[in-house]
Amino acid sequence: MNSEGLEFAGHALSRASLDSCVKCTICETQCPVAAVTPLFTGPKFVGPQAERFRDGESVDHSLDYCSSCGICTLVCPQGVQIAELNSQARAVMKADHMPLRDRLIGQTVLMGTLMTPVAPLARAVLNNKPLRKVMEVVVGVHADAPMPPPQSQTFESWFAKRATPAGPFPRGAVVFFHGCAGGYFEVETSKKSVEVLERLGFEVLVPKQGCCGLAQQSNGLFKQASASVLKLCDDLRSAGKDLTIISSSGSCTGMLKHEASEIMGVEDERLRDVGTRTRDIMEFLLDLHEAGELPTDFAPVEMTVPYHAPCQLKSQGIGKPALEVLRLIPGLTVVDSNATCCGIAGTYGLKKEKYEVAQAVGKPLFDMVKATSSELALCDTETCRWQIEQSSGVKTEHPIWMIHKAYGLS
């Protein structure tokens, strides 16, 4: 096992896939960042092309403008891991001068722990323009960037304090992985996920769990991220062997399924075990449906909602399961955004020097959302929801909210 990560990134890059690049430029045509700014020279140029010249040192600093959305890897017909190469090269490039900001915004557990006890105050601070301007200057987080919504109660606390559900649970137990955002900020989404799973007859186990390290990974902090993800694997494994692990945190799911191994080179039996058993909640529901095991006694929901499949869900190679499950609800019209990216890409769009780029990337999506509904939009990942809601003004929730409603649970 290689827990350093950086060593892997610096010396054992995914060069086997690099040599498969035939310079077709399909990645260039789909890159949402290169489409809106000449500051990023494009995934092929900084990826397979520049990689051939990297020898310990980076030859092209425009690489930092890559948002790591992963669309390039998704569309490559030759299987070149372009986004992974770029993430690795960036980690190496930033290794000796990692900005304080990039170290801080990866500390998702710390943020949640600090904000939850003082949620009203935290909300006031994050909504205070002069304070946000100070934050922009001192920390480098753009004053208009979306921020996590502080909650007064964590998911963990809700789960521990609620009345024990009566059951019965004829379908056995599943493990719920809530992720940091689902634990501290998107608490309602986690609650609704658990309630839907219980409605379907599953006993939901929630072991005490830490962070998957995704925000650190995307900022190039591989060592810390590798340690986090393995610790999380231990946490999730503690709930029981061979149980399906279900999450409504679409991006953290991707970290467990493939990013930790493909980007940071984490090779560990614990990760393999957990990654193999992990399912996105909408993917899980679609699997049940295809096996004829999903009750479709949904109450009609007369509504038209825009749905956006986030990059980190698409890069899991599972298509758009939410779209298919939502279409089982009578009366509901779900319109696929077919947009490439919302721009936020985890923490990218928060950074003051990237904010404008991220807004330009997301603009077609924001326009589509506004044109489709003024009431509600759906999207599977947290930071993307915050971005869409902030920039379109339309309330944005996880698709499980709609399933919860259609099952009569809310």
Add this chain to the structure above:
Amino acid sequence: MIAGHVTDGAKLVIVGIRGLKDFQPQLIAENLARTPLPDGGRLRARHLWVDVPARDGEIDSSGLTYARAFDDEDFRVRFAKAVVDQLREDEIVGLPAVLGLKDLHAWRDLAGKLAHRVFEIPLPPPSVPGLRLTEALTARALAAGVRIVPGVRTVRYASSGDRVTSVTTAAGLGGRGYAADAFLLATGGFESGALNLDSHQVVRETLFDLPLAGLDQTPLIHGEYWGPEQPLFKVGVAVNPKMQAVDAAGIPVFANLYAAGGIIAGASGWTEKSGDGIALASAIVAAAAISKELA
């Protein structure tokens, strides 16, 4: 675009854009002017340059960046302004194939602004007309309820008796299975990894390990670089008239496994210029056979 179909006596002007390196208007105009037309006769052609940047902060822009700029009406106004006074009466305007990506009427709008007929000339990749076609076809497929799962390789299959029951993709660490009543193998050839040649000169079809046709030609690769077509490139999967994949005796390998496109034996698309035709024709025949079978 019919304006690009030229006849004897036509007057052409080929317009180059300074920021777009992959398009050489002088070369194109001179070659056109010296070439007898297929139906006889000649045309007259000249070239001109305009300097209209696609976006600020960029000296060289790709064709795609220009295509996105042409989606914008304001850009078309600026472009037309730079061109229109240089045009002569009755000239047909040849432009690089970058006249809009999402806005399929951008070229028509530009022609109106110029009050001249226009046509597009393809560029090296990325091909904007190809992207327009891909996006249009993808939109139609999605509207018809087709599930598209991009970015993941299909690595395994399962079968029962003479039927394939499911295929599995390499999604994440666990993989993901897809069950279906029929399967159409459209994985391409050597260039996509659907066929693989190892160092012992053994060729394999990488998903189903299907029997291959064309292996009897030896050597599969001859040493003449500039010589005739390499026999290797005609290796592939044999099919029957329903496009079912068949073995050497002509018997379907699986009752519900069909093949289309570059995986089919016997053609080499780049010399015959037959790739798209084979892909389309075989897919149509296979789809018809599958529909009939499942009806």
